[in-house]
Amino acid sequence: MRIALFVTCLADTLFPGVGQATTALLERLGHQVEFPEAQTCCGQMHVNTGYQRDALPLIRRYVETFERYDVVVAPSGSCVGSIRHQHAMVARRYGDTRLASRAQSVAERTFELSQLLIDVLGTEDVGAFYPHRVTYHPTCHSLRLLRVGDRPLRLLRHVAGLDLVELPDADVCCGFGGTFAVKNADTSTAMLADKMRNVLGTRAEVCTAGDSSCLMHIGGGLSRLRTGVRTVHLAEILASTRDGGGAW
Amino acid sequence: MTTFLGMPDGPDPPGAPTAPTAPRGVGHLRGGEPFKIAARRALADSQLRRNLGKATAHIRTKRAAAVAELPDWEELREAGRAAKAEAMRHLDGYLEQLEAQVTARGGTVHWARDAAEANQIITRLVRATGSAEAVKVKSMVTDEIGLNDALAAAGITAYETDLAELIVQLGHDKPSHFLVPAIHRNRAEIREIFLREMGDVDPGLTDNPPALTEAARLHLRRLFLSARVGISGVNFAVAETGTLCVVESEGNGRMCLTLPQTLITIMGIEKVVPTWPDLGVFLQLLPRSSTAERMNPYTSLWTGVTPGDGPQEFHLVLLDNGRTAALADQTGRQALHCIRCSACLNVCPVYERVGGHAYGSVYPGPIGAVLSPLLTGVEDNASLPYASSLCGACYDACPVKIDIPSLLVYLRARHVEEAQRTHRLPRAEAVTMAAASWVMADPRRYAAAQRAGRSGRALSRGGRLRALPPPLSAWTRARDAPVPPAQTFRQWWRESGRRRS
Numbered sequence: 001m002r003i004a005l006f007v008t009c010l011a012d013t014l015f016p017g018v019g020q021a022t023t024a025l026l027e028r029l030g031h032q033v034e035f036p037e038a039q040t041c042c043g044q045m046h047v048n049t050g051y052q053r054d055a056l057p058l059i060r061r062y063v064e065t066f067e068r069y070d071v072v073v074a075p076s077g078s079c080v081g082s083i084r085h086q087h088a089m090v091a092r093r094y095g096d097t098r099l100a101s102r103a104q105s106v107a108e109r110t111f112e113l114s115q116l117l118i119d120v121l122g123t124e125d126v127g128a129f130y131p132h133r134v135t136y137h138p139t140c141h142s143l144r145l146l147r148v149g150d151r152p153l154r155l156l157r158h159v160a161g162l163d164l165v166e167l168p169d170a171d172v173c174c175g176f177g178g179t180f181a182v183k184n185a186d187t188s189t190a191m192l193a194d195k196m197r198n199v200l201g202t203r204a205e206v207c208t209a210g211d212s213s214c215l216m217h218i219g220g221g222l223s224r225l226r227t228g229v230r231t232v233h234l235a236e237i238l239a240s241t242r243d244g245g246g247a248w
Numbered sequence: 249m250t251t252f253l254g255m256p257d258g259p260d261p262p263g264a265p266t267a268p269t270a271p272r273g274v275g276h277l278r279g280g281e282p283f284k285i286a287a288r289r290a291l292a293d294s295q296l297r298r299n300l301g302k303a304t305a306h307i308r309t310k311r312a313a314a315v316a317e318l319p320d321w322e323e324l325r326e327a328g329r330a331a332k333a334e335a336m337r338h339l340d341g342y343l344e345q346l347e348a349q350v351t352a353r354g355g356t357v358h359w360a361r362d363a364a365e366a367n368q369i370i371t372r373l374v375r376a377t378g379s380a381e382a383v384k385v386k387s388m389v390t391d392e393i394g395l396n397d398a399l400a401a402a403g404i405t406a407y408e409t410d411l412a413e414l415i416v417q418l419g420h421d422k423p424s425h426f427l428v429p430a431i432h433r434n435r436a437e438i439r440e441i442f443l444r445e446m447g448d449v450d451p452g453l454t455d456n457p458p459a460l461t462e463a464a465r466l467h468l469r470r471l472f473l474s475a476r477v478g479i480s481g482v483n484f485a486v487a488e489t490g491t492l493c494v495v496e497s498e499g500n501g502r503m504c505l506t507l508p509q510t511l512i513t514i515m516g517i518e519k520v521v522p523t524w525p526d527l528g529v530f531l532q533l534l535p536r537s538s539t540a541e542r543m544n545p546y547t548s549l550w551t552g553v554t555p556g557d558g559p560q561e562f563h564l565v566l567l568d569n570g571r572t573a574a575l576a577d578q579t580g581r582q583a584l585h586c587i588r589c590s591a592c593l594n595v596c597p598v599y600e601r602v603g604g605h606a607y608g609s610v611y612p613g614p615i616g617a618v619l620s621p622l623l624t625g626v627e628d629n630a631s632l633p634y635a636s637s638l639c640g641a642c643y644d645a646c647p648v649k650i651d652i653p654s655l656l657v658y659l660r661a662r663h664v665e666e667a668q669r670t671h672r673l674p675r676a677e678a679v680t681m682a683a684a685s686w687v688m689a690d691p692r693r694y695a696a697a698q699r700a701g702r703s704g705r706a707l708s709r710g711g712r713l714r715a716l717p718p719p720l721s722a723w724t725r726a727r728d729a730p731v732p733p734a735q736t737f738r739q740w741w742r743e744s745g746r747r748r749s
Contacts, residue, residue, distance in 0.1 A: 013736055040694045051685070053665075188637065224728045
């Protein structure tokens with residue numbers, strides 16, 4: 001299947017390994033990945049900070065870049081959540097009904113990675129190997145905006161060598177929330193402290209999730225405190241194989 | 249009828265809808281400081297953190313179990329949402345129907361444009377009875393308008409009779425939760441308040457909950473038996489018969505609603521529901537969502553005046569205080585569906601950590617963060633829509649399906665648009681956002697910015713970035729920042745020799 005990758009501005013700029021892993025994983029499963037270089041950002045930061053008008057050009061860019069593809073994947077529940085739930089809404093708010101209907105149509109063909117793998121590609125066992133003790137944080141937008149449910153866990157359970165440990169209070173927000181982490185940094189930190197306490201309590205070496213943004217937040221805290229626990233995106237675990245497939 | 253209840257149709261254009269908002273200088277809808285500042289203080293209060301964490305975790309677990317018992321919970325939520333939407337759609341008609349029914353059954357209806365007018369009406373009504381005291385049923389709306397202060401200024405003492413409200417009143421404190429207004433207090437603190445403030449208390453009082461409750465019961469019983477005026481809010485008002493409904497757990501409400509000669513009830517105009525079957529839906533949704541009970545212990549229903557039984561004089565005050573402004577806002581309108589169950593507070597990770605006082609308004613938590621700015625105008629509660637990580641737990645818990653996260657995002661947009669319209673110079677944030685939009689609207693500019701951002705690598709120590717300049721310094725106070733990689737994804741893609749598209 002030909003699959004367009006929306007890598008997200010965050011992964012493109014700061015976590016290229018997540019995009020590389022998504023590419024490697026899908027190619028290993030026999031699919032053709034395309035990366036339209038005209039892509040930039042979904043505009044969620046603008047929308048969620050109140051700058052909806054400034055988000056419009058980004059929404060238009062997303063739609064124009066991806067509407068020629070049948071299937072688009074992004075390694076982020078949050079960005080896909082914004083594409084699905086905000087793009088058409090913002091376009092409508094500024095009276096651009098044509099952009100709204102185009103955005104709606106592209107959004108329906110845009111999938112978060114675990115949704116793509118299970119719902120579109122019909123696979124739970126991607127043939128990965130990852131010999132580590134791992135705990136999974138279901139990011140809020142994956143969980144409550146996209147309703148990915150236990151799809152990421154089903155994928156992780158099929159990973160050879162992986163010791164999956166349940167995260168207590170998993171469904172509670174890590175405190176990231178985009179610009180919330182800066183605007184209300186103290187409250188965000190208090191939420192992060194509880195998330196880190198739960199992660200550390202599992203004795204996992206790795207905390208994984210489907211969003212680089214939440215992982216950047218949790219990982220930033222774990223790193224600051226020198227906990228020795230690292231954050232790894234779900235795509236990077238699923239891309240890892242016994243013959244060193246994780247070393248792209 | 250003096251209240252404007254216009255409902256313009258069509259999408260909300262950028263630019264705020266205009267209708268009178270709740271006036272400044274009266275009531276408790278505005279805090280004295282931004283959320284961020286108040287939250288910082290609350291976060292440092294370890295007793296508060298412990299009290300709140302324990303209480304909300306307990307009620308979250310109970311609520312989840314109570315909701316899980318009902319196979320048709322989602323259908324009930326939808327029915328509740330639909331009933332409220334219908335009531336809001338034809339609010340003018342339902343309110344006039346309510347007024348006609350209450351009047352026909354011996355009650356008197358008063359329309360109050362705002363908090364000041366409501367306080368004046370109620371003060372006048374209490375004075376007319378010749379009493380200088382009134383007993384109160386727990387009521388959010390009387391807290392909203394600052395009724396106790398207004399009565400005190402007129403020489404009238406209002407006694408709170410709900411146990412938690414009594415604790416708040418005796419402690420010269422403010423409520424911090426809809427349902428559990430003293431959730432920020434533990435039993436040791438409550439014992440101290442009772443010993444200090446309750447004149448008739450046993451000096452040997454322990455902090456055993458039954459002992460504390462008994463002390464309050466003895467204290468309150470005397471008030472119930474002597475009071476000539478009762479003051480209440482309502483949970484629901486059924487338009488078709490003019491019947492009012494108060495649900496509660498302690499029986500103090502029943503006392504206040506039946507023993508005094510005069511009953512004065514105040515309700516926000518959004519409390520009206522069309523029919524009794526609608527009430528049936530809400531009486532299932534509310535207890536499970538708020539106290540995690542199948543049914544609340546006391547449900548009081550009354551219709552006007554019943555000769556020879558209960559209060560012989562009954563007044564109903566219908567309060568606007570910014571509700572029409574919220575109603576006129578097609579997106580914001582759904583916040584008026586709120587039945588004050590507090591489920592969203594209990595599941596909110598922000599509320600759990602900062603408590604209710606940080607929100608400034610008498611309406612805290614996720615719903616308060618949307619309701620308060622809608623009632624006062626966004627500029628008067630500008631920090632509240634940002635007091636959320638948009639995690640969405642509130643939306644899932646809401647028994648009438650208010651999409652609180654979307655409302656928060658919408659109110660942030662209203663705030664930004666109003667600020668941009670009224671301030672001549674754009675703020676630093678607005679400049680940054682506009683610049684980011686300009687850069688990211690074009691892939692060449694975006695790639696150039698990525699290259700420039702790589703200079704951040706020079707700041708890293710041992711693979712970590714420990715300090716960023718403001719405003720990102722707020723991030724690096726507690727978290728490391730990722731070091732920009734040597735190569736962006738798009739550079740890697742090109743170099744990997746994969747297809748260009």
